[in-house]
Amino acid sequence: MSVTDQAFVTLATDDVYCQGALVLGQSLRNHRTSRKLAVLITPVVSSGMRSVLHSVFDEVIEVDALDSADSVRLALLQRPELGVTFTKLHCWTLTHYSKCVFMDADTLVLCNVDELFDREEFSAAPDSGWPDCFNSGVFVFRPSLKTYNLLLQFAEEHGSFDGGDQGLLNSFFSNWATTDIDKHLPFIYNLSSSAVYTYVPAFNHFGRDAKVVHFLGSAKPWNYKYNLQTRRVMQDGTTSGSLHQLSFLALWWNIYSASILPLLEKPQKMEESEAEECKHTFNGVEIILKKVDRPVANSLQMPALPEWTYETYPTTCSPEELIFKAQPVCEVEQRSSNAHLSEPDRSSEQHMLHPAFQKTSKLNEVTYAVSELSIHLKPEEPSAEDERRKWEEGRMDYMGKDAFEHIKRKLDAFLY
């Protein structure tokens, strides 16, 4: 059964967030959603990335970027980049759907969540930072131009208390917390990976039922490095996380390497060329595959956490297997005790592969050739204004370009 007038909708304003949207879309496919998949993009998304999006999503819809331009409030949140999340409001214009579930590009489904469509506008889960507010990373809504215009008007009149869409939507749907308990999605539909350690016993008790993980905050899965041999996320000085977070991150990367990487234009085969590194370059993003002879000790060694961890996979696993094994161990174990064929939902999975998966047989070539995978943002030259602000805020780069020798050279050039 497929329902064509309902859709999961996400947003990727640039090629970087497209990485997240692709993994989210793929996770929905892996769990055989019966709904359409739509992604909103802006004009800056590259044509290469658009064609990759087309192989996972039913619809790729270009919209103009909306910006809250609310730098003061966004600075309070310490996330100046979030003004652009106002672009999310465009989802109300998708009136060819009767009902939709919006999901942030930094979310991932762990099982089929089609039952969300039984809920009404406006349903969302509590935010872990302020539970009387909902988190706007997962919500059920009804597209309507009327609502869209009311939202824009509201934004103009009242702005957003956090500068992003979440503040705006909470003020707009202000009776969410008190009026209808059916509109409170359980937290397992929007489990923020950072909430994991704020209430560990609750996570241990309820976490195994998690249905959607949300990597909210400034460190996104694509900011980490992934070791294709150990199938673990690598930690360096700038990234850290609890074991639970790291297992969710590893799951994200499992999907990325198994299903998204093979959709990218195939780089020169690394075994043949002597190259140590190969790159896929998009607009502002480089995806780098590296041959590294790094001792395994450098990547994170996860101690055994039998009741809640992800399996590590032998590299001999077929890509299809890999995709469906990317489940919490507790689930895998339950399944293996009575052979997964007895579970009707699983037995048909292998036959229901989305066309996007069929290309994944190329995975092994990549897997064997490289051991480190990372996504880099091509650094933009900081503007003169950014530079000045850094100085004013006392954040000089003493070791780098603001080192005494560089300043002296500038002064010399100015004086002589």
Ligand SMILES: O=c1ccn([C@@H]2O[C@H](COP(=O)(O)OP(=O)(O)O[C@H]3O[C@H](CO)[C@@H](O)[C@H](O)[C@H]3O)[C@@H](O)[C@H]2O)c(=O)[nH]1
């Ligand atoms: O440059 C950007 C930034 C965001 N997004 C999209 O907007 C979503 C929200 O941004 P995100 O970086 O995921 O924000 P969070 O870290 O999740 O922070 C919170 O605050 C945001 C601003 O209010 C809300 O949109 C989020 O749902 C809420 O979880 C992303 O997932 C993307 O879908 C882009 O496409 N490009």
Ligand SMILES: [Mn+2]
């Ligand atoms: Mn998010």
